[in-house]
Amino acid sequence: MSESIIPPEVRPKPAVPAKPPHVVAPSPTAPHGPQGLGSGHLGGGSTLLGYIGIDTIIEQMRKKTMKAGFDFNIMIVGQSGLGKSTLVNTLFKSQVSRWSSAWGSEFKLPKTVEIKAVSHVIEEGGVKMKLTVIDTPGFGDQINNENCWEPISKYINEQYEKFLKEEVNIARKKRIPDTRVHCCLYFISPTGHSLRQLDIEFMKHLSRMVNIVPVIAKSDTMTPDEKNEFKQRVRKELEVCGIEFYPQKEFDDDMEDKNENDKIREAMPFAVVGSDKEYQVNGKRVLGRKTAWGVIEVENPNHCEFALLRDFLIRTHLQDLKEITHNIHYETYRAKRLNENGGLHPISANDTQESNL
Numbered sequence: 001m002s003e004s005i006i007p008p009e010v011r012p013k014p015a016v017p018a019k020p021p022h023v024v025a026p027s028p029t030a031p032h033g034p035q036g037l038g039s040g041h042l043g044g045g046s047t048l049l050g051y052i053g054i055d056t057i058i059e060q061m062r063k064k065t066m067k068a069g070f071d072f073n074i075m076i077v078g079q080s081g082l083g084k085s086t087l088v089n090t091l092f093k094s095q096v097s098r099w100s101s102a103w104g105s106e107f108k109l110p111k112t113v114e115i116k117a118v119s120h121v122i123e124e125g126g127v128k129m130k131l132t133v134i135d136t137p138g139f140g141d142q143i144n145n146e147n148c149w150e151p152i153s154k155y156i157n158e159q160y161e162k163f164l165k166e167e168v169n170i171a172r173k174k175r176i177p178d179t180r181v182h183c184c185l186y187f188i189s190p191t192g193h194s195l196r197q198l199d200i201e202f203m204k205h206l207s208r209m210v211n212i213v214p215v216i217a218k219s220d221t222m223t224p225d226e227k228n229e230f231k232q233r234v235r236k237e238l239e240v241c242g243i244e245f246y247p248q249k250e251f252d253d254d255m256e257d258k259n260e261n262d263k264i265r266e267a268m269p270f271a272v273v274g275s276d277k278e279y280q281v282n283g284k285r286v287l288g289r290k291t292a293w294g295v296i297e298v299e300n301p302n303h304c305e306f307a308l309l310r311d312f313l314i315r316t317h318l319q320d321l322k323e324i325t326h327n328i329h330y331e332t333y334r335a336k337r338l339n340e341n342g343g344l345h346p347i348s349a350n351d352t353q354e355s356n357l
């Protein structure tokens, strides 16, 4: 059913909120101009007659978001042992990947790709985030890895379908639970040669349905020169194969966005190192990996690109990842689904419960 859906070639422009008109309004306590009028003006030339309070919307939004919290769903894909769990735990500075009890030492590799989601609520500065890490054990570990992207694509589409069913429901939930994959972190093996067929196949098939962020795993196993050459080669290969990773050029909002994203695209794929161990370096405790030559500091930009990845994923682009998921990937799925069905029929609350099981 849903797994056979191929997104159409032409996709809609993101319906992300337009940048607000540039408004300069004086604060209530600021001295007024000579006529006692506000000096604020709208892009169209209208003048605000004194302070209205439009700028408080930001604070109102902040309060609402603080109360509601938000969801972020990140999927990790890559061959076994590439440091996927370690990196995600390093990103969120806690054991967010897997249940320690369920993944004991007796854990065996599954015969096919399995998909497991584990959620945690993490809180910082009063903001709650329900983080779901979706793991894909078994990916790329079989003798024949042909089509091993299929269960992953099926899972992604199933989450779009769930959301769509909730949306068209007559008795809609006030807040639709969001299980859609906002970001797929794809781990490239640090071979130093080139991408494997499996990497290309996966990214080719999925880059149009989910935000893929490729990373070079365990980059401490390469010398700086090897790393730079490998990064260049991977970028070239992705370009030649027409694979678009996130942030996609076509969805840059404006020139400012484009300039920022160009820098990120040129630096990708980030060559990362993960660790959940702390060491004492120059009197400070740092996350790192101890080697015979010293400690590789995970968060030190001179040692690896983990900090670049973290800043990009969490500090600057997290909201955008969610918007592109909703406005582009989900929208593409929704439009296709509604078109092929002659419109999705509203379903009862019971149907939804069943389909969610």
Ligand SMILES: Nc1nc2c(ncn2[C@@H]2O[C@H](COP(=O)(O)OP(=O)(O)OP(=O)(O)O)[C@@H](O)[C@H]2O)c(=O)[nH]1
Residues within 6 Å of the ligand: 079, 080, 081, 082, 083, 084, 085, 086, 087, 137, 217, 218, 219, 220, 221, 272, 273, 274, 275, 289
């Ligand atoms: N050298 C090096 N080793 C790493 C790095 N990240 C993780 N490791 C080690 O690699 C091994 C596997 O790490 P995991 O995080 O379990 O890897 P995974 O990809 O989740 O593995 P699976 O559970 O088999 O899918 C562990 O011994 C880690 O300590 C890294 O950046 N560099």
